[in-house]
Amino acid sequence: MLSYRHAFHAGNHADVLKHLIQVQIIDYLGQKDKPFWYIDTHAGAGAYSLTEGYATKTAEYVDGVARLWQRDDLPPAVARYLEVVRSINPDGELRHYPGSPWFAAETMNRSEKLRLFELHPSDFQLLGECFADAGRRIKVEKNNGFEALKSILPPPPRRALVLIDPPYEDKGDYQRVVNAMQESLKRFATGTYAIWYPLLQRPEIKDMVAQLKALPCQSWLDVTLTVRTPSKEGFGMHGSGMFIVNPPWTLPATLNDTLPWLTAALAVDKGAWHSVEYRENS
Numbered sequence: 001m002l003s004y005r006h007a008f009h010a011g012n013h014a015d016v017l018k019h020l021i022q023v024q025i026i027d028y029l030g031q032k033d034k035p036f037w038y039i040d041t042h043a044g045a046g047a048y049s050l051t052e053g054y055a056t057k058t059a060e061y062v063d064g065v066a067r068l069w070q071r072d073d074l075p076p077a078v079a080r081y082l083e084v085v086r087s088i089n090p091d092g093e094l095r096h097y098p099g100s101p102w103f104a105a106e107t108m109n110r111s112e113k114l115r116l117f118e119l120h121p122s123d124f125q126l127l128g129e130c131f132a133d134a135g136r137r138i139k140v141e142k143n144n145g146f147e148a149l150k151s152i153l154p155p156p157p158r159r160a161l162v163l164i165d166p167p168y169e170d171k172g173d174y175q176r177v178v179n180a181m182q183e184s185l186k187r188f189a190t191g192t193y194a195i196w197y198p199l200l201q202r203p204e205i206k207d208m209v210a211q212l213k214a215l216p217c218q219s220w221l222d223v224t225l226t227v228r229t230p231s232k233e234g235f236g237m238h239g240s241g242m243f244i245v246n247p248p249w250t251l252p253a254t255l256n257d258t259l260p261w262l263t264a265a266l267a268v269d270k271g272a273w274h275s276v277e278y279r280e281n282s
Contacts (some may be wrong), residue, residue, distance in 0.1 A: 255280070
């Protein structure tokens with residue numbers, strides 16, 4: 001299925017959580033004087049307009065990044081995340097929102113490499129245009145990211161952040177995530193993998209997370225942020241989660257410090273909450 005366009009959802013509460021965590025992981029990996037890659041299985045368009053096109057039809061960013069834009073009491077992790085958003089809005093007006101590849105390119109050392117996969121023809125074209133001047137540092141490929149992982153792992157530097165962020169329009173994506181992780185860990189057991197998932201009233205999500213927690217990895221971190229009470233009808237996304245395999249050891253503490261503030265800032269009603277679950281496997 002190729003109908004999903006992330007532009008409808010750019011800058012919403014799920015993007016805030018996903019990209020805040022992404023920046024924290026990349027900053028941590030960048031502390032070592034050793035190269036690493038960023039690999040994105042569902043890279044999207046690279047960057048999005050918030051003032052025209054798809055984003056204006058849903059305006060989900062209004063209850064996401066826009067709620068943080070003018071705050072002067074930001075926790076350090078939120079402030080760092082907004083630094084990158086401000087880099088694409090240099091005049092101080094919130095008109096554009098960076099996608100995951102932009103966050104990576106902006107926060108990584110200029111010598112580090114990015115490998116971006118996108119199957120949607122329109123988004124693939126926009127992604128290529130977004131990084132047309134990046135040279136060999138950033139490679140954009142029209143491919144199924146789940147399949148592409150098989151050929152790209154392990155990356156030459158043996159260090160990487162792999163972001164897996166499918167649309168989940170097809171319920172089969174939940175099992176594809178698990179299958180991709182099982183295969184990827186066989187090829188590259190020491191990599192850091194960040195998996196985004198929606199919080200919906202679907203059994204497939206609980207099943208997927210349970211299977212991820214059973215993976216043979218060194219450690220994992222499961223983070224969720226809910227902004228509203230789930231609907232009585234069972235429809236709609238009330239929050240999102242990030243499951244990180246082999247996360248930075250500093251990340252649980254950072255999120256425990258940050259998420260109470262962020263949950264309050266993004267809350268739509270009294271049903272807003274968050275969770276942080278971390279485990280090291282012996």
